[in-house]
Amino acid sequence: MIRSDSIANIGRALASAQAELGGVVASDSTNPMYDNSYASLSAIIGSIRGVLNRHEMALVQATVPGTVDAVVMETMLIHGPSGEFIGSHCEMPVDFRDSHGVASAQTYARRYGLLSLMGLAQGPDDDGNAAQRSRVNTAQLLPAGDPGQCDPEARRPQRLASPETILAEIEHSDLERLNAAERWVNSAHLDAHLEARLKGAIAQRRRLLAHSQAQHA
Template sequence: MSKIELYKALFAAQSELSHVKKTNTAKADKFSYDYADLGRVLGVVKPVLQKHKLLLIQSPCVSSGVAITVKTQLVHVESGETLEGDASCPLPRNDPQGYGSAFTYLRRYSIMSLLGLYAGDDDDGYGATDDSKKDPKPDAAKTTPVAKKTDSGAASGYGKTSDVDSKRRAIRELSALLGVDPAAVHARIAEIGDNAIELDKAIGKLNLELDKLN
């Protein structure tokens, strides 16, 4: 099926969209990051899509309680032509809050990806200018000194290698959902080292930040 009418409408819409400002700031453990929440993304893109007769449809699908997939469709309402894509990620927790956090993240990610948008930083308060006319600031990679492991053993909270690896993996996955700079995540994990207690604290703080996005 030809999609020429949809592509024409999408081209016109993209010409009016540039980037979405990151106006929200969150802190998780020692991470600090800016992000554009789902409400802001939809607030920027939906009026433009509606102007060009484009309908946005998103639906979730959970696989075995361990991962979630979001199907995003862009429909040209006059021709019926569609463009769609899927995005998946692991569930941070197998409960309603974990589900909601992952669903919200994937909705934002899918919209930005399908429309060819990116999230730029806020402009320090110069909000009178339209979103599409601002130049984003580059994200500065944050580095953290690496702490050395002591010899105090289990009393200091150091866990088994398998447990530590799973906790590190959880931190990486949760941080990815939050859009945290991978370099900052790597530095923070290196700083914590094998301390299972500190790894658990970091996971808890990341989960709290995910809950705030719902």
């Protein structure tokens, strides 16, 4: 934890703020991929900003240097009247080193760093934990042919797979199935972290297919 030499004043202010907040941030977003709900970053900040202002505390979040494959987010509360501060660091791995992957990791780090520092919990199920338990429908992700022409019975889930299994299937897809996967990802309203992972895998597979085709041309 990062802290000023004294935290007596900010400690009292934070205790009063926590008493007002009640300890839980209501979920405002749903993840259809995992069939769960979670509190978005905007919901978390929206629920605490007014309370922090009333108790004269400023919230600051910024990235700090970390490892190559991770984002380190510093979250800090500063007490205006006394100048005292407390803060912490939250490190989040970056699955894909592109703009989507980095932005997704930053959002996750801001959410969890802020919840932790404020001593808050979110709704009944957080999307990070659900991602470890849940399963998704590979048959819907990688349909054969045009999804719009499929018979409704044929489109019923035939088997379940983990996100890791879907990524593995993307890595071995031909161009037709890769295009089907991309259409599904673009229309499925996934959470930002998973969407970035799948889009990164699709882009990488597309580059490999293009390179292979060029070699055999």
